[in-house]
Amino acid sequence: MLNLSVDTVSAKLCQFIASSYLEDDEQVAPDTPIIKLNILDSASIFDVVDFIHREFSLRLPVIDIHPDNFASVEVLSKVIEHHSNKEATL
Amino acid sequence: MNNTLPTALHKALFHWAQSQPEQPFLLAEPVCSYQQAVNYVSALATVLAPASRTAIWLDKNNHYVLSILAVLSADSAYIPIDAKQPTNRVELILADGKVDTLLVDIAHLQQAQAVLQVFPHIKLITLVDTYETTLELTQFVWPEHINTLHCAPISHSKKNDLAAILFTSGSTGRPKGVQLSLNNLQHFIDWSTQSLSLSKQDRFLNIASFNFDISTFDLFSSLSVGGSLYVAKDDAAKQPLNLATILKEQKISIMYTVPSLLSLMNRIGLWEQAAPLSLTHVIFAGEIMPKPCLQALASSIKNCTFYNFYGPTETNVCLAYQVTDKDIISDAPLPIGSAIGDAQVWMVDENHQQVTLLEGASGELIVKGSCVTKGYCHDAQQQTSHQQHIHHTGDIVQFSNGVYYFLGRRDRMIKAAGYRIELAEIEAKLIQHPDIKEVAVHFCAQSTKIIVTYSPQDSENKPSSLALKAYCAEHLPVYMIPHKFKALAQLPKNANGKIDYPEIAKVDN
Numbered sequence: 001m002l003n004l005s006v007d008t009v010s011a012k013l014c015q016f017i018a019s020s021y022l023e024d025d026e027q028v029a030p031d032t033p034i035i036k037l038n039i040l041d042s043a044s045i046f047d048v049v050d051f052i053h054r055e056f057s058l059r060l061p062v063i064d065i066h067p068d069n070f071a072s073v074e075v076l077s078k079v080i081e082h083h084s085n086k087e088a089t090l
Numbered sequence: 091m092n093n094t095l096p097t098a099l100h101k102a103l104f105h106w107a108q109s110q111p112e113q114p115f116l117l118a119e120p121v122c123s124y125q126q127a128v129n130y131v132s133a134l135a136t137v138l139a140p141a142s143r144t145a146i147w148l149d150k151n152n153h154y155v156l157s158i159l160a161v162l163s164a165d166s167a168y169i170p171i172d173a174k175q176p177t178n179r180v181e182l183i184l185a186d187g188k189v190d191t192l193l194v195d196i197a198h199l200q201q202a203q204a205v206l207q208v209f210p211h212i213k214l215i216t217l218v219d220t221y222e223t224t225l226e227l228t229q230f231v232w233p234e235h236i237n238t239l240h241c242a243p244i245s246h247s248k249k250n251d252l253a254a255i256l257f258t259s260g261s262t263g264r265p266k267g268v269q270l271s272l273n274n275l276q277h278f279i280d281w282s283t284q285s286l287s288l289s290k291q292d293r294f295l296n297i298a299s300f301n302f303d304i305s306t307f308d309l310f311s312s313l314s315v316g317g318s319l320y321v322a323k324d325d326a327a328k329q330p331l332n333l334a335t336i337l338k339e340q341k342i343s344i345m346y347t348v349p350s351l352l353s354l355m356n357r358i359g360l361w362e363q364a365a366p367l368s369l370t371h372v373i374f375a376g377e378i379m380p381k382p383c384l385q386a387l388a389s390s391i392k393n394c395t396f397y398n399f400y401g402p403t404e405t406n407v408c409l410a411y412q413v414t415d416k417d418i419i420s421d422a423p424l425p426i427g428s429a430i431g432d433a434q435v436w437m438v439d440e441n442h443q444q445v446t447l448l449e450g451a452s453g454e455l456i457v458k459g460s461c462v463t464k465g466y467c468h469d470a471q472q473q474t475s476h477q478q479h480i481h482h483t484g485d486i487v488q489f490s491n492g493v494y495y496f497l498g499r500r501d502r503m504i505k506a507a508g509y510r511i512e513l514a515e516i517e518a519k520l521i522q523h524p525d526i527k528e529v530a531v532h533f534c535a536q537s538t539k540i541i542v543t544y545s546p547q548d549s550e551n552k553p554s555s556l557a558l559k560a561y562c563a564e565h566l567p568v569y570m571i572p573h574k575f576k577a578l579a580q581l582p583k584n585a586n587g588k589i590d591y592p593e594i595a596k597v598d599n
Contacts, residue, residue: 023574026555037559038571041507042330043354062331062363 004056004084010077016051017073020044030074035067045070058083099253099276099310100162103127106316110290115313116152117293117320117340124316126236127156133235134160137215137228141166141191142250145184146300147202148195149173150324153217153232154300155309157193166191167252169267170300173198173324177205178565179265184209186267186468187255191215199225255467256301258403259511259570261502263518267467268403270306277460278406279310281431285410286371286397288344290316293368295342297322297333297351302508303403304375307346317344330355334363346373346399348508353383361390375399375407376508378496379424388418400426400496401461403510404481408433408457409494425493433459435494437487452488454500457481502591504533506540509569513540516572519565520544525553528581530589531572539573543594545580552577 010030018028021039034040040048048070053059058080069079098105103124106113111125122130134157138144144161146168148154154170161168169187171180184192184205191213194202199216206212215228222229253272260266282288288311296308296319312319320340326333330351336342352374361367369391379398387396396413411427429435437445437453445453458480465476475482486497502513513531520529520542529544546552553561555575562571582593 021573023555023576028556032556036568037556037563038568038573039559041569043350043357046354046358065331066329067325 006077006081009056009080010073012055013048013051013073013076016055017048020047028073030077031072033072035071040070042067048076052080056080056084098314099272099279100159100313102310102313102316103131103159106290106313110316113290113316114318116155117318118152118322120152122152122156122236125239127159129238129240130156130232130236131160131163132240133238134230134232135163137230138164138166138191138193140164141213143167143169143187143189143252143255144191144193145169145171145187145189146193147171147173147175147180147198148193148217149197150299150321152321153195155296155319155321156232157217158300158309159313161193162253165250167250167254167269169255169257170305172299172301172567175567176564177201179567180205181208182264183257183267184212186264187257188467193217252464254306256303256403259503259509259515261512261514263515264468265515268303269464269467270303270406271464273460274406274463275306275310277431278306279314282307282311282407283314285430286344286373286395288315288317292317292343292370293341294319294344294346295322295333295336295340296320297326297345297347299324303401303406304346304348304508306406307373311344330358330360331363334360337364337367337369341368343368343370344373345369345371346375348376349374349379349383350377350507352387353380356383356386356390361387367391367394369394371395371397373397373399375401376510377505381421381424384413384424385418388413398424398426400494401457402481402483402485404463404465404476405433405457405461405483406463408459408461409435411493423495425490426487426496428493429457429459431460433457433461437489438482447489450488450490452486452497455483455485455487455494457483504540506533506538507569509567511540511570516540516542516562516566516570519562520558523553523558523561525551528589530581530591530594532591532595534595540570541574541576542572543576543578543581543597546577549577549579 014028018026049060064079070076107124107128113124114121115124115127116122141164144166146157158168189212193215195217215230218229218231221231251271252269253275254270255267257265257267294308294312298304372394398411399407400409401407409427410430411425435457438456439445439453445451462479462481465473484501486500487494488497504511516531517529520526525547527545527547532541534541558575559571582590584590
């Protein structure tokens with residue numbers, strides 16, 4: 001995993017989700033409920049998983065690809081941080 | 091047509107409990123045997139009686155199945171409510187379904203109590219693990235009953251032929267309650283168990299919500315043959331990787347779902363993770379099966395027969411097709427098949443005249459037979475043709491080589507991820523938004539996105555897409571929340587001054 005701050009991860013995710021699934025002028029905030037508002041659905045979750053792999057060189061473990069972990073960018077960033085910390089201590 | 095009340099369906103539970111009491115009926119933990127199911131169902135049916143229309147609002151698990159069977163055993167019809175349904179919609183369902191009893195779990199109790207302020211006559215029953223002394227309401231403490239022997243069904247003859255009311259999207263803004271009779275269900279289950287040669291060795295996977303007609307196959311076919319059923323949790327479709335574990339560990343042989351989920355399973359390489367597979371029948375319905383998806387399935391799942399079932403909720407399944415090797419090689423569209431059981435189908439043209447059944451002929455599909463349901467529960471939505479067991483599907487089909495092919499719709503109903511959605515229902519909610527003057531909702535088939543075009547009341551101060559999504563989330567199920575919102579000063583109109591939908595679609599696409 002690349003050495004990035006949680007804020008940077010969060011900003012990149014917000015930007016990716018807004019540009020992929022919302023209109024040009026719309027922004028996603030870290031606490032926007034992206035699953036509840038149908039911004040992400042079961043298929044687009046896997047687009048985000050691919051983005052995380054591409055952008056942060058992190059493969060999310062299968063067990064963590066759960067809608068609860070994609071409830072908001074804030075929640076997802078914490079999951080990513082958790083895995084990057086685990087990698088760092090290895 | 092068979093006018094006698096069926097004796098099987100839910101009563102098959104009592105039959106199998108006598109001949110194979112220890113056999114597992116429900117496979118998800120905690121596993122529930124046929125005898126335990128009878129104990130639970132008989133005790134709950136006693137608490138429910140004399141209900142006549144019972145809404146069930148639970149998280150999706152074994153309790154949901156046992157509750158449905160208890161409701162039917164109590165001579166009541168079941169009205170399933172999806173666990174994540176917005177409360178506004180639950181109120182419409184309780185009113186239009188003329189519900190007299192509501193069965194909830196602890197997770198939905200608070201919401202149910204709030205909703206019942208408007209419906210004080212509805213009896214509330216709560217399923218609990220242990221008796222809650224603080225709750226002043228009727229509780230069914232299921233662990234007290236599941237191992238207490240019961241051997242007879244509560245009601246020997248069901249006087250009420252209404253089995254279920256399934257609510258689907260309605261074009262007027264109100265969900266439509268489709269009334270399924272015991273006879274409708276029995277006809278489908280008899281046909282499917284025989285045609286697919288199902289047996290008590292079969293292990294069924296239920297993914298669909300119980301408010302989706304696909305679930306009737308999972309529940310009643312498995313019960314009819316004395317097989318076993320794994321009830322996947324609510325978010326199974328959103329977390330397909332879990333399905334790999336279930337398919338593998340539970341040795342699932344029968345699976346019935348929508349093509350969009352199968353497509354997602356292909357994409358994430360689920361079949362390889364689920365190996366070795368025990369699947370012998372994979373059935374799909376609810377939307378068009380894309381050929382590349384079918385080809386990928388066929389190469390991943392060996393020794394398995396694929397079926398394409400077709401039918402709006404009003405007919406449950408009325409046509410079916412067994413996929414051949416030739417279909418898999420060819421890139422031509424997959425047929426929706428031919429009529430099942432005693433169903434008769436024909437086509438009519440725009441002037442409602444019957445179309446001669448010639449090669450290549452097309453028209454709106456009309457269905458007649460035991461599969462056609464009793465019509466809608468709301469009087470205003472009632473259609474007289476349903477009394478003659480005839481349903482006008484609104485689907486345009488083509489006849490070729492002895493089978494039918496789906497071409498499209500003649501109205502504004504769409505299917506997205508297998509969900510049936512009336513675009514007018516979304517419009518009816520959005521037009522009530524104080525900042526919206528005019529609204530048109532369009533579905534882009536290519537991107538599978540629901541797109542809203544609207545003109546704001548105040549062009550200087552238009553609401554954000556997120557605010558509109560949040561508003562929709564309060565009134566509509568999550569799959570009906572539009573993906574995109576576009577504001578225009580004025581919506582395009584045709585020569586009659588009506589909203590020009592083709593023009594809007596052109597702009598959106």
